[in-house]
Amino acid sequence: MTSILAISGSLRSKSYNTALLRAAQAQVPPGVAFEIATLHGIPLYDGDVETREGFPAAVLALKAKVRAADGLILATPEYNNGIPGVLKNAIDWLSRPASEMPQVFGGRPVALMGASPGGFGTILSQDAWLSVLRALGAHHWVEGRLLVSRASHAFDQDGALVDEAVRTQLADYVRRFSEFLESGK
Numbered sequence: 510m511t512s513i514l515a516i517s518g519s520l521r522s523k524s525y526n527t528a529l530l531r532a533a534q535a536q537v538p539p540g541v542a543f544e545i546a547t548l549h550g551i552p553l554y555d556g557d558v559e560t561r562e563g564f565p566a567a568v569l570a571l572k573a574k575v576r577a578a579d580g581l582i583l584a585t586p587e588y589n590n591g592i593p594g595v596l597k598n599a600i601d602w603l604s605r606p607a608s609e610m611p612q613v614f615g616g617r618p619v620a621l622m623g624a625s626p627g628g629f630g631t632i633l634s635q636d637a638w639l640s641v642l643r644a645l646g647a648h649h650w651v652e653g654r655l656l657v658s659r660a661s662h663a664f665d666q667d668g669a670l671v672d673e674a675v676r677t678q679l680a681d682y683v684r685r686f687s688e689f690l691e692s693g694k
Contacts, residue, residue, distance in 0.1 A: 511690045512542040514578035516571075518585045518596030518623075520548060525624035525660035526584035528668035529679070533582070533622075536680040541687045546574055554601045568602045572613060575603060580618040580650075580690040587625050587634035597641070604645060614645035618693065620686045622655035624663065630656025650689060655682045 515534070517527040530545045537543040550567035552558070564572075575581060586593045604610045619642055623631025635654065642649045655678060657663050663672040670676055 510540055510542055511580075511687055512544070512578045513537075513580050513582060513687070513690070514544050514546055514574050515582040515584060516546045516548070516596070516599070518548070518583060518593045520595055523668060524586070525626070525657070525664060525668075526586050528664050528670065529622060529624045529655075529657060529660075530582070530584050531668065532670035532676065533679055533683050536676075536683045538684055538687050540691075543683075544574065544578075546571055548595050548599045551595075551599050551602060554598055554605075559605060564602070564605070568599075571599065572603050575613055575617070578617075579693075580620065580686065581647075582620045582622060582686070583638065585621060585623040585631055585634045585638060587623060587627070587631040590633045592634055592637045592641070600641065600645070611646060614642075614647045617647050618650050618686075618690060619647045620650040620653060620682075622657075622682065624657035624660040626659065626661050628658050630658040632656055650686060652689065653682045653685050655679065 515530045517524055517530055519526045534543045552565055603613055621635045621638055625631050657675055663675050665671050
């Protein structure tokens with residue numbers, strides 16, 4: 510079975526990016542396990558805390574999930590034309606210690622998607638992630654990109670995806686990423 514871990518880069522309970530991942534989970538083809546993770550409980554990265562206390566339980570749990578997954582989807586918001594701090598912070602924790610980074614991210618297929626209330630989706634945030642993924646040694650899946658703009662129209666007040674065009678794009682995106690992961694096994 511192919512496994513995908515999808516991480517929402519937003520902490521908001523009504524996050525468009527978490528809603529996008531829930532909609533993606535509903536589109537998963539047979540034979541694919543799709544788990545959604547949030548970043549709740551991950552503190553700000555502090556090297557002194559790492560040295561004194563080790564790794565927080567939330568970091569260790571997320572790191573284990575990343576290691577176990579065949580592929581990773583990052584649902585990234587776009588804050589001030591860039592990467593959301595909470596998601597970058599989690600990635601910084603997951604990349605520690607540097608000696609373990611290759612086992613966590615090295616060659617791991619990573620896909621990007623995002624939803625935003627603005628008119629450009631999350632294109633600037635997704636572009637900003639490219640240098641980070643390169644530094645991690647991750648394998649950025651370049652065959653797909655999903656940018657949901659004007660997310661307040663794509664999702665209803667309960668977070669359900671109501672835009673059929675986005676639903677079709679999302680189903681295709683999840684199917685193609687799953688096929689890509691399966692072909693690499």
